[in-house]
Amino acid sequence: MSPTVDELRNDIRTAVGRYERVESTAFTKEALAAICEAVGYDIDTNRLPPKPEMRAGILYAIGERDTDDPAEAQRPFRKAQLEAVAAALDATD
Template sequence: MARTVDDLRNEIREAVGRYERVESTAFTKEALAAICEAVEYDIGTGSLPSKARMRAGILWKIGELDDDDPDRASSAFRKAELEAVATALRDS
């Protein structure tokens, strides 16, 4: 059976120590920050960067983007991107 976007998001949340969600929601800034830490993307200290910056950084660190340009990750992760993130976290 094909994994849904919700299944993939929850797998990723659990892989980085966040809680599974029953309702369908995009990642919070805090969840994205946890994913950044898991893939070793440095978000610095202080306030969290934008969601787009963190998404781009995650995709860059797992080899899905050539750089961490937030303009290239301005919307929520697509299913293929979620699959790549989940795979990267499983393999780490």
């Protein structure tokens, strides 16, 4: 059986050194920043960029998008995107 969205998020969180969450919640800016670092997408960590910018950068860095345009990543990651991020981090159990 494939992992749920919540399980994928928690797998990704632990892969980048963040804490698992009991409740279902999207990634915080800090978690997205940790994922950016893990996939090699440079951001200014002194002042974290908006979430769409970081989501777009993550998807670009792992080859899921051709551009890091934040306009294409306004919504939280979809399940297929979470699976791609988890695979890039080798975060699935």
